[in-house]
Amino acid sequence: MGEMSEFPLSVRLFLKAYRWRRVDPVPWTRLSKPLAECRLGLISSAGFVGPGDAPFDASVRGGDPSFRAISGDIDVSRLREHHRSESFDHQGMAADPNLAFPIDRLRELVNRGRIGSLNVRHLSFMGSITATGRFQRDVVPEAARLFEVDGVDVALLVPV
Amino acid sequence: MAAELERRGIATVVINLLRFVAERVRPPRALFVPFRHGYPLGRPNDPRQQHTVIEAALSLLENEALAPPALVDYAGS
Numbered sequence: 134m135g136e137m138s139e140f141p142l143s144v145r146l147f148l149k150a151y152r153w154r155r156v157d158p159v160p161w162t163r164l165s166k167p168l169a170e171c172r173l174g175l176i177s178s179a180g181f182v183g184p185g186d187a188p189f190d191a192s193v194r195g196g197d198p199s200f201r202a203i204s205g206d207i208d209v210s211r212l213r214e215h216h217r218s219e220s221f222d223h224q225g226m227a228a229d230p231n232l233a234f235p236i237d238r239l240r241e242l243v244n245r246g247r248i249g250s251l252n253v254r255h256l257s258f259m260g261s262i263t264a265t266g267r268f269q270r271d272v273v274p275e276a277a278r279l280f281e282v283d284g285v286d287v288a289l290l291v292p293v
Numbered sequence: 294m295a296a297e298l299e300r301r302g303i304a305t306v307v308i309n310l311l312r313f314v315a316e317r318v319r320p321p322r323a324l325f326v327p328f329r330h331g332y333p334l335g336r337p338n339d340p341r342q343q344h345t346v347i348e349a350a351l352s353l354l355e356n357e358a359l360a361p362p363a364l365v366d367y368a369g370s
Binding site: 139148153159163224225231233234237276278280283286288291 | 337
């Protein structure tokens with residue numbers, strides 16, 4: 134189960150005590166056209182990087198807040214995972230990157246006409262970020278701007 | 294991240310692994326799945342199940358009856 138019981142006590146205590154940022158009010162955009170006409174962007178926090186990209190830096194205090202733009206035509210077998218957390222099992226993603234970066238699944242949905250198209254790039258973060266100030270202030274707006282200028286209609290965010 | 298995208302006119306849906314976090318953070322649309330960390334879409338090399346999870350997430354985008362923050366439990370296994 135993806136709840137607290139899978140973690141050691143120290144991690145559970147941290148998660149419970151962490152001051153999660155509450156979004157208030159909650160912004161909301163409705164679909165303006167059918168999903169079959171929408172361009173979808175994928176956002177992953179599994180720490181994947183594409184070939185030639187710098188790995189996420191595990192030594193950054195508070196977690197590396199940067200992101201990587203993954204090309205929309207990526208061969209998923211060429212992704213490399215650099216998530217710093219040792220609190221979960223990474224073997225599933227190693228065996229099948231689509232488990233956390235489902236680009237092939239999304240391509241299949243485009244082929245079936247379920248989704249209109251996929252964006253030319255997708256975003257990859259390293260999800261273990263505890264110092265969120267600079268992330269929220271500097272990185273999030275830049276990442277969102279990329280999707281905005283690309284004309285992305287909908288975004289699927291997948292954790293790890 | 295989801296909130297910033299929504300402010301810019303991009304509809305979002307988040308896969309969620311820790312329900313209490315979604316209850317506190319309040320993403321606009323979240324699908325809570327009963328999978329362990331590292332396995333957000335269920336099982337590796339199981340496209341059928343991965344599609345089932347993704348479809349459940351996409352359906353939140355199409356559900357006009359939802360209002361933010363919408364936290365929905367995945368009904369599959």
